[in-house]
Amino acid sequence: MTAVKIIFWICAFIVFYTYIGYGMLLWLLVTIKRIVRGRAASPVLPPDDQLPDVTFLVCAYNEQDVVDMKVDNTLQIDYPKDKLHLMWVTDGSTDDTNLLLSRYPEVEVVYSPERRGKTAALNHGLSLVKSEITVMTDANTLVNQEAIREIVRCMQDPKVACVAGEKRVMPRYEGHAAADGEGLYWKYESTLKRWDSELYSAMGAAGELNAIRTRLYQPMPEEALLDDFVMSMRTVDRGYRIAYTSKAYAMEYGSANLLEESKRKRRIAAGGLQSCWWLRGMMNPFRRFIVAFQFVSHRVLRWTVTPIALLALIPLNVMLIMMKAGWIYIVIWLLQIAFYLTAYTGYQAERSGHHNRLLYIPYYFLFMNMNVFQGMRYLHNHQGGGTWEKAKRG
Numbered sequence: 001m002t003a004v005k006i007i008f009w010i011c012a013f014i015v016f017y018t019y020i021g022y023g024m025l026l027w028l029l030v031t032i033k034r035i036v037r038g039r040a041a042s043p044v045l046p047p048d049d050q051l052p053d054v055t056f057l058v059c060a061y062n063e064q065d066v067v068d069m070k071v072d073n074t075l076q077i078d079y080p081k082d083k084l085h086l087m088w089v090t091d092g093s094t095d096d097t098n099l100l101l102s103r104y105p106e107v108e109v110v111y112s113p114e115r116r117g118k119t120a121a122l123n124h125g126l127s128l129v130k131s132e133i134t135v136m137t138d139a140n141t142l143v144n145q146e147a148i149r150e151i152v153r154c155m156q157d158p159k160v161a162c163v164a165g166e167k168r169v170m171p172r173y174e175g176h177a178a179a180d181g182e183g184l185y186w187k188y189e190s191t192l193k194r195w196d197s198e199l200y201s202a203m204g205a206a207g208e209l210n211a212i213r214t215r216l217y218q219p220m221p222e223e224a225l226l227d228d229f230v231m232s233m234r235t236v237d238r239g240y241r242i243a244y245t246s247k248a249y250a251m252e253y254g255s256a257n258l259l260e261e262s263k264r265k266r267r268i269a270a271g272g273l274q275s276c277w278w279l280r281g282m283m284n285p286f287r288r289f290i291v292a293f294q295f296v297s298h299r300v301l302r303w304t305v306t307p308i309a310l311l312a313l314i315p316l317n318v319m320l321i322m323m324k325a326g327w328i329y330i331v332i333w334l335l336q337i338a339f340y341l342t343a344y345t346g347y348q349a350e351r352s353g354h355h356n357r358l359l360y361i362p363y364y365f366l367f368m369n370m371n372v373f374q375g376m377r378y379l380h381n382h383q384g385g386g387t388w389e390k391a392k393r394g
Contacts (some may be wrong), residue, residue, distance in 0.1 A: 001323050006298075008316040011309035012332075018306040022297040023188075024197045026214055040198075043098075043156035046148060048080050052155075054148055055085045055214070059121040062093050063139040067100040070139050071107060079148045088139075089125035091115055107291035119227040123219045135211040136228070139254055141207040144348065147248035151211045161216050161240030162232040164202045165189050165209030166249040185364070190246065192298060197244035200290045202297045205232040205242055209250035216240070225271030225379075230278060236291060237282055260370055269375025273304030307372040340366075 016130070023240045035356050045051075056074060063070075063190050074086060086107045092115025101109045110125055126134060135151060137143060143165070155261075167186050193202045207228035216235055230305050265300075283300060286291040317336060320329040343366045345361030 001320075001325060004316060004319055005325060008313065008320060008329075010133045011312050011316065013165045014301065017297070018301045023192060023195075026192065028245060043153050045153040046158070049081055051080060051152060053083045054079065054132055054135055054152065055087055055129045055131040056148070057125050057129070057134055058088045058121075058139050059091060059118050059136075059138040060088055060093065060097055060124065060379045061115060061118075061121075062095045062097060063094075064096040064100055066140050067097055068265060069142070071101070071104050072149050076145055076149055077143065078145045079100040084148065085129075085131055087125060087129070089121040091121040093118065093194045093340060104131065117222060119220050119224040120222045122227055122231070123222070124216065126217045127219070129214050129290065133211055134217070135209070136191075136207065136361075137209050138207055138252070139210050139248055141250040142252070143250050143377075144248065145314070147209065150248040151291055152244050152283055155213065155247055156244065157241075159212050159241050160236070161213050161235035161244045162205055162242040163211040163248070164193060164197075164232065164242055164244045165204035165211075166244075166246040167206050167208045168249050168251045169253070182294075185368070193244040194246065196294055196298060197242065200294065201236050201241040202244040203233070203236075203242070203294050204229040208252060209248060223275070225267055229271065230275050233275070233282065234365045251307060254344075257289070262367070262374070265371035266374040266378045268377035271375075272299065272372075272376060273379050276300050276303055303372065303375075307369040308367055323362040334370070354375065366386045 054185055056077070058070065060067075071086075074334050077084065086104075088101055088107055088112060088114070089110045090101070091112050093111075096110055097274065098109060101107050110128060112121065112124060122136070133152065133155060135148060147165060152166070154160055154163045188263065195201045196281055210228055210232060212235065216236055216238070217231065220227055220230055236242060279295070283292050289369070313336065317329060317333045320326075321333055339362055342359060343362040346356065346361075346363030349356050349359055350363070
């Protein structure tokens with residue numbers, strides 16, 4: 001019985017720490033740092049004539065539906081036009097993406113006739129970039145006008161190699177379930193990124209909007225599933241920081257439905273597992289303790305151990321009740337039943353078209369964790385290459 005109890009409480013602690021405990025500990029550490037050292041002074045943006053050249057890079061595959069929207073949005077960015085270079089790398093596009101881009105002389109189009117995936121497109125595009133800073137963004141996102149100035153401001157700190165912008169998810173209509181769930185997740189994730197960045201470094205940058213010092217970019221294996229994460233974390237492994245800023249943000253619609261959102265989550269989970277293996281040296285606390293602490297706490301646990309621990313709590317709890325281990329396990333079992341019933345009710349409500357955010361939160365939590373197991377299968381079946389089926393947006 002003792003062994004079962006120990007395993008049960010280890011699993012319970014892992015789940016709690018991953019989703020709540022780390023955030024609490026991170027907030028405490030950041031608060032202590034502010035008291036001891038004060039808030040760090042924000043870098044100052046230089047005058048316009050001293051601003052660095054920036055390449056705004058978009059990797060695209062069959063994006064004809066969003067070309068005009070994206071380019072129009074890009075042309076509204078507040079940055080000196082002679083210092084902003086627009087580049088689209090079209091990866092084997094078979095629709096009218098290239099034709100539509102040809103109407104914009106401001107845009108340099110780099111076309112690869114063979115579809116090899118986003119990572120290959122990034123490697124190709126960045127090999128041609130001459131500017132000091134490269135800002136990367138997805139074709140289906142809209143960025144705020146101040147985004148590049150804010151990114152350049154963050155880059156005034158020589159220790160910053162990469163900047164992570166904020167991702168904001170927009171619902172197309174009231175009660176858009178996939179967007180609501182994704183949006184809630186990203187609000188929580190953005191808070192952790194902000195505290196991570198203030199403590200030492202953000203743990204990765206999302207592809208919707210991020211930037212790198214061009215000279216620090218290292219070509220990645222084309223089979224990388226989370227190119228943005230691997231690219232940014234490699235700079236941390238080399239001793240630099242990832243700065244997070246909410247003043248540079250990208251907006252996009254949420255997935256069209258939960259089936260489409262599941263495609264994204266599977267790929268992200270598979271990419272997370274792949275990245276954890278590739279970056280496993282960063283988990284060594286004897287190399288750089290703070291990096292290992294943040295990486296394992298924020299990323300590794302949720303992509304590896306935590307979903308297994310969450311699932312294991314069910315049979316372990318049943319075993320302890322059958323062993324008559326004590327009333328506390330009966331209470332925890334009842335709480336587990338209540339949680340899963342609430343999640344199931346949220347699932348049924350979504351199926352019937354009656355969206356309820358309170359019920360949806362536990363359902364989306366389970367949805368994320370169950371997709372980690374789908375991601376494991378995805379990675380097992382992954383036969384190399386960086387292509388994938390895009391999730392349809394709302």
